[in-house]
Amino acid sequence: MDPDITTAVKTALMRAGACAVGIAEAGPVDDSAMAQFDRWLASGHEAGMTYMHNHREIRRDPRLLLEGAASVICMAFGYRTGRMRDPGLPHISAYALLPDYHDVIRKLIRESGIGETLGEEHRDWRICIDSAPVMERYWAVRSGTGIRGDNGSVIIPGYGCEVFLAEIVTTKRLRPDTPLDRDCGHCGACRSACPTGALGTERTADCRRCISYLTIEHRGPWESAEQIMAMSTAAGKKTLFGCDRCVTACPHNRKGIPCTGMPDPSDEILALTDDDILTLPPDRLSAKLKGSCLKRAKTDGLRRNALNLGSL
Ligand code: SF4
Ligand code: SF4
Structure with a gap:
């Protein structure tokens, strides 16, 4: 070592x-x-x-x-x-702007x-x-x-x-660090911020009702009662991709983190609207999303999410 x-x-x-x-x-x-x-x-x-x-x-x-x-x-x-999106636009998780x-x-x-x-x-x-x-x-x-x-x-x-x-x-044997002897403080802000009650007691989320999972990883329509409940909340109906309200709410973020080395958010994603998702021809939408995390949801998933915003 x-x-x-x-x-x-x-x-x-x-x-x-x-x-x-x-x-x-x-x-x-x-x-x-x-x-x-x-x-x-x-x-x-x-x-x-x-x-x-x-x-x-x-x-x-x-x-x-x-x-x-x-x-x-x-x-x-x-x-x-x-650099954030206009709050009047549908919600996209902060990380996905990069x-x-x-x-x-x-x-x-x-x-x-x-x-x-x-x-x-x-x-x-x-x-x-x-x-x-x-x-x-x-x-x-x-x-x-x-x-x-x-x-x-x-x-x-x-x-x-x-x-x-x-x-x-x-394979290098490096000098290990010691785990930090403290906890988060348990202020409860993350739990209060979660619109669907998806946070469990073991620092895990129930993805069946998590807006982040449902707008990114889930394939096909939302069909179960839990999925429909989550995506019918005000937060669900404002979300185009991701969620992370439980992350944003954490008071440990107050000071902010140096974002060195990361590129700026893409102007295309900062300005992306549900109309873009629903009306742009596939080649133009694909060009807008080039190199973006949003591609993870696939075009069908983004269209599903965009259509859910309709009753805002
Ligand atoms: S990402 Fe959203 S829905 Fe999922 S646990 Fe966090 S606040 Fe709740
Ligand atoms: S908001 Fe942050 S500090 Fe408060 S309970 Fe949740 S993780 Fe812990």
Whole structure:
């Protein structure tokens, strides 16, 4: 374990734009965390995200992702740039105003110079940004990068929870950090802000009634009573993509997070309307959404969301 390498890696990633970096020794996820994950799946709260049942063993131990893995490097990148949509327009989650974070963060990490320290990508280290079955919030907490809030998000003390998380699994044995010994404060603002009562007692959400899930991941029409209830709320009828009201409401966000390294929100997405979604020819709509997180909902999903705004 080389303390100089640990410092070099952290410095490079902070320079690349991360607002927090923590390191954990690679190994099995605690039984209690796996049991909680299993309870969430067993309750059906993952809704249509059946892929969450896959690759349980890899999820349980990131060493199965990369031969010889010794450390997990966790990073948080702030995403609120200050440029927001006109509040009169349909709601789009703040993070989705930026170009797709998967590509942006991968590029920031690759250009940070850590390859000189960690070795060859794919053989000596692997980047995970929603792209591998990794318990990212668990590792963010275990590495001391942040704490888990009652809204389910990872809160970076002093900054807040409006962050993207990313991990690097590496064969390098780096000096691990200690988990932070504090909790979020349990003020209840996230729970009060949730329009559908989707937040559970174990810092998880019931996706069957979560507007974020229903407007991004859910495929097809909303049919169950819970889905229809959620999307008939005032918030549901104002939402084009995402939600995150439980994240925005958290008082830990007051100071804001430096958003270094992130590109500005796209002007096209800042101004996007439901009319654009419903009336633009497919090629022009596709051009507007190029490189955007909104593509995750697919054209049919965005049209469904836009049609739901009709009775505002
Ligand atoms: S994203 Fe919205 S609907 Fe889902 S838990 Fe948070 S506030 Fe509730
Ligand atoms: S809003 Fe309050 S209860 Fe919810 S995560 Fe933030 S500090 Fe915790």
